[in-house]
Amino acid sequence: MSKNQKLWTKKEDLFLEEQYGQMTFQRIGEHLNRSKESVNKRIIRLNLRNEENCLRKKWTMEQDTFLKENIDIMNNREIGNHLGKSPSSIATRIKILKLVRKETMRRWTEQEDEYLLKYYGYKSLESISKQLQRSVQALESRLNRLGLYGVKAHTGNITVYELARCLQIDVHTIYKWIQEKGLTHKITRAKTRKFIGIEVSAFWKWAEQNKKLLNFSKIPTNTLVPEPDWVRKQRKYDYYNRPKYEKKQWTEEEDARLWYMFYEEGRTQQEISQLIGRSRHGVQRRLNRLRKKSPKKH
Template identity: 35%
Template sequence: MGRAKNWTQEELEYLQDRWGTSSLKSISLRLGRSIEAIKLKAGRMGLKDSRMSFDGITVNQLSLALDKSYNQIVRYWIPQYGFPARRKIFASSARVLVIGYEDFWKWAEQHKEMINLAKMEPNLLGAEPAWAKVKRRADKMRSQKTYQGVHWTPDEDQRLVQVLRTRGMTYPEVAKLFDRSEAAVKRRLHDLGVKMRPVRLENHIKYTADEVQTLLRMAQEGYSFETIAQELGKSALGVRGKLERMGFEFKRRKLLEVMK
């Protein structure tokens, strides 16, 4: 067997510069060395696994961090919402979907409603922008609604009807009593065929300029309608209606520029 040729300083610098950004196959072709030889030399130089040298994360890892389905990201986020994932070669031929941390946070800022940071540790996806801290707090408050989406029990149905018969409670009061959203209460009454309704708050009172600013700020930061309503002394249904009339885009969490 022939003796392996020595590495030149130029080759060592090229390997270090390209490690984690170029495929092993392309480095192999450029240096005229086998992939195994390159991996062995990289290990001796103290270079980490090329996958760990990438300043980003695989889409599979991201799906676990965000508690989202991998298929949802690939089939929904990428084609419909421009999620900037790309394919990268980490081995001789294997390609995986990845996204850089900076690219992720730029995209996430424009699609806040599509992510939930409540369960994700801070700085797990690189240095976080300032808005992420606010969004995480808002998401945690929304996650505390423990009964959202849970089926109503027969006892709860009976109690709901009794409450409406005996007490003139408002939508926010009833929702708080059952630890559900106002929309969930409204839907349940419709499903039960109950004609009675909670007392509506007066939502025709004009918002002050300060209230409008607070409404937009909290909506953009990701707070739930119930939390915003409590802050403003309004009903959650009224808050949503106001945002709709203002032309607020709920998916992107921003006011459409064409609307006033």
């Protein structure tokens, strides 16, 4: 082992074991600030390829459905990044299912790249997706190719949208914390754009002083790495002591986003729940109530 080689920690190994088979090596490496090759070597050393969570597991019905729905708007690499599979695996599955793309994939233009780089971090990916008429997954793939996706990997910070997604809450809650609760942030410039950056370690320090504002039991383990030791204890405490279903009023803006994403963008209830920080059942119940209020809209 080289003297300068960074040793793997128990936390990194745990994250690797949990995400292997769910995320691509590239994505895992971005989260851990390691190269794809380093991740691959660690997987071999931990003998994970002999476990049940091997990447070569069977395709699920949900994965097949996603492939069929996105084959005409995403390339094999973009689909693979979303499903945690290699481009070659996607190509093989396309042949097995006898799927055919309607037309050649639309190439990215300089104007689209300029718009994406200008507003990434300022606007949500959903908003940019609507403007460019490309899927969110296509945007993430393009940002990866431009070397900008996952702001933390380049600046040590994450955007408010990335933080909201990790915490599974609405992005406006993050802005409220910044304005009213003193959440530390920085205005950062990356190439041709600026964005509000939040350092992960600074966020955890703030969170430790504002524990009542978060339900740690709803924050997936190692979503924001490195995760302090006290978070695990707090997660367990909140699981047993916070109400199982905490009341969270729906706003008019959330209703409008929910309706648009479901009926205009055709997103699934599961996708919407992840984007707005609600449970899938909560999304389903809210849709039912909105349908009763406005039966003519659908």
